[in-house]
Amino acid sequence: MVRAPCCDEIGLKKGPWTLEEDQILISYIQKYGHANWRALPKKAGLLRCGKSCRLRWVNYLRPDIKRGNFTLEEEETIIKLHEMLGNRWSAIAAKLPGRTDNELKNVWHTHLKKRLKQYQIKPVTKQNPKSKPKIKCESSDNISTIQSEPGNSSSIPGQTPMWPQPSSSEVSSITDVTTATSDREVNNKAMKAENMEYSWEYFPEIDESFWSDALSSDNSSAPVNFGGVSEEFQSQVPSSSIDHVMEPDYGYSQNLDDAMEFWYNLFIKAGGEQELITEF
DNA sequence: AATGGGGCCAACCGCTCCGTG
DNA sequence: GCACGGAGCGGTTGGCCCCAT
Numbered sequence: 161m162v163r164a165p166c167c168d169e170i171g172l173k174k175g176p177w178t179l180e181e182d183q184i185l186i187s188y189i190q191k192y193g194h195a196n197w198r199a200l201p202k203k204a205g206l207l208r209c210g211k212s213c214r215l216r217w218v219n220y221l222r223p224d225i226k227r228g229n230f231t232l233e234e235e236e237t238i239i240k241l242h243e244m245l246g247n248r249w250s251a252i253a254a255k256l257p258g259r260t261d262n263e264l265k266n267v268w269h270t271h272l273k274k275r276l277k278q279y280q281i282k283p284v285t286k287q288n289p290k291s292k293p294k295i296k297c298e299s300s301d302n303i304s305t306i307q308s309e310p311g312n313s314s315s316i317p318g319q320t321p322m323w324p325q326p327s328s329s330e331v332s333s334i335t336d337v338t339t340a341t342s343d344r345e346v347n348n349k350a351m352k353a354e355n356m357e358y359s360w361e362y363f364p365e366i367d368e369s370f371w372s373d374a375l376s377s378d379n380s381s382a383p384v385n386f387g388g389v390s391e392e393f394q395s396q397v398p399s400s401s402i403d404h405v406m407e408p409d410y411g412y413s414q415n416l417d418d419a420m421e422f423w424y425n426l427f428i429k430a431g432g433e434q435e436l437i438t439e440f
Numbered sequence: 441a442a443t444g445g446g447g448c449c450a451a452c453c454g455c456t457c458c459g460t461g
Numbered sequence: 462g463c464a465c466g467g468a469g470c471g472g473t474t475g476g477c478c479c480c481a482t
Contacts, residue, residue: 442482445482446473449477451473451475
């Protein structure tokens, strides 16, 4: 069976919504809800496809939409969540009440990506000149060089690994596509295998515990930890590996730029860099 | 005043996911 | 287990606006 056309249906309108259309959509949804987007435009008397109506409602007309510029805290939250979740904008939007996935996507592409790029290019200025040279991780060549060192089981030669490396059987069970029972599982396993190939030591999935919860603090007199990593995480990082990137207390800076630079460098150094850097 | 370039954002497109029969 | 269709998601784009020249 051929899928029914959506916006290609003859007579359906495309492009910007008029005030009148908005009002029709709002009043219809207020009365009857939006259980069936496909049927909605016909019932409401709109010459739009259901998809277009849904998009208009979700991204613009919903009463709980927050308007106006993003606050610093919101931007930091977006960056933080993007580190954890990637381009899963709907999941990120779910953590930011009143903001839509579309809006987050836009602000990411127009502001935040550039800002992160700037931090990646910017040289580390707080480096201790007496410390070990900073590991370069800007290219996969450097990573493969480190990985290929015989007997090297740590992310930084001569240092204790931050996380235990999985056994070969564990790796195999995660990545062996021949054991997959569906296409989806094949894809998932292939993606995991690809990610492992890029990481120094199978960098574990980042969860909330990585980050400090100071972002949610409403004590304005206390030092604000913009995007700082949690103490739990910091305790896992050998102090020497922090020192030669930046002093640890920059994770608790009131200066947004310094704090961002701190955790971003730390995250890169810990092996979480590949996806971000190749994205730019 | 004209124009061209860049930023921004609403909306579209195409794909995947998921519920249902 | 499979096919189908609606909903949802992420990537992309068209067009408006602003600013510099």
